[in-house]
Amino acid sequence: MHALKLINGHHIYVETHGPAEGPPVVLLHHGLGAASSWKGQMPALAEAGFRVVAYDRWGHGKSDPRPTFGMPLFKDDLADLESVLNELNIPRAALIGHSDGGKIAMYFAATSPQRVACLVIVASHIYIEAKMQPGIEVVRRDFTQDFRFQENMRRVHGDKAMALFQGWYEGWMKPDNLAWDMRSTIKGITCPTLVVQGYEDEHATPQHARDIAAAIPNAALWLVPGAGHMLPQECAEEFNREVIEFIGRVTKDERRKDEDSPFVIRHPSIVEEKSCSIKS
Numbered sequence: 001m002h003a004l005k006l007i008n009g010h011h012i013y014v015e016t017h018g019p020a021e022g023p024p025v026v027l028l029h030h031g032l033g034a035a036s037s038w039k040g041q042m043p044a045l046a047e048a049g050f051r052v053v054a055y056d057r058w059g060h061g062k063s064d065p066r067p068t069f070g071m072p073l074f075k076d077d078l079a080d081l082e083s084v085l086n087e088l089n090i091p092r093a094a095l096i097g098h099s100d101g102g103k104i105a106m107y108f109a110a111t112s113p114q115r116v117a118c119l120v121i122v123a124s125h126i127y128i129e130a131k132m133q134p135g136i137e138v139v140r141r142d143f144t145q146d147f148r149f150q151e152n153m154r155r156v157h158g159d160k161a162m163a164l165f166q167g168w169y170e171g172w173m174k175p176d177n178l179a180w181d182m183r184s185t186i187k188g189i190t191c192p193t194l195v196v197q198g199y200e201d202e203h204a205t206p207q208h209a210r211d212i213a214a215a216i217p218n219a220a221l222w223l224v225p226g227a228g229h230m231l232p233q234e235c236a237e238e239f240n241r242e243v244i245e246f247i248g249r250v251t252k253d254e255r256r257k258d259e260d261s262p263f264v265i266r267h268p269s270i271v272e273e274k275s276c277s278i279k280s
Helices: 042-047 075-087 100-111 132-145 147-172 175-179 206-215 236-256
Strands: 002-007 010-017 024-028 051-056 093-098 116-122 193-198 219-224
Touching: 002 075, 010 042, 010 075, 024 075, 024 100, 042 051, 042 236, 075 100, 093 100, 093 236, 100 116, 116 236, 132 147, 193 206, 193 236, 206 219, 219 236
Parallel strands: 024 051, 024 093, 093 116, 116 193, 193 219
Antiparallel strands: 002 010, 010 051
8 A cells, every 4th residue: 555644734655565464563764764765674574474564754755845854852753653553553563763763763662652562773873972973964965966866865755855855964963962862761661672783884883772772671782794874775685584583573472472471572682793795
């Protein structure tokens, strides 16, 4: 299913794949991305039996233009996520969030724990570290100088491409954001969580992923040698396999457990350093 849905006064483009009765998995794209950013994951998840939902967040892709963006708290995006779940009659879902999508997933899991079965957090952030803003400046330089980058943004986001880029850049470069830190918030996350990051991530050090996993109770960490910020695209085969195995085990155990019995993660709560085949 591919459709524009009126969500909180603006149209959101939504795709669903896989069996309607399958365990729901919602994909939340990165800051300059769209639902199409998950093209390497959607078929694999659907084939594994999951009901896959991916949507263009407000201001992205085929969704409506947006006057302002909500970094770092993403309040409008959180409201949209809840409304999308309601519109699709999904009471509870696994969330996979990449970068800014990971922040939205973590905030949502902390504030609406009854609606989140598990989390996969990919190349995300919970505070501003020294590496982050210089990395954003490099992206801005590439956007202004690389015609292919601009063309790809226009292909995905149409006439919204420039406004989206400016909104993303200015949103994360605000001096007020330097004090942002969500560690105290994510300590309240109760669902099983897998934290994934590449060692060569351009916007965060490996320690950042370790800090996310340490702050979330019942979390496991997978650090990937050689991978960068766009890990789901760079090593899709290995990423898909690990994520499907993790979510599959969680949903299987949720079906078997008594409601009064707490779920204990069986994915190793240690740093894993499995390599992946990086696409050239």
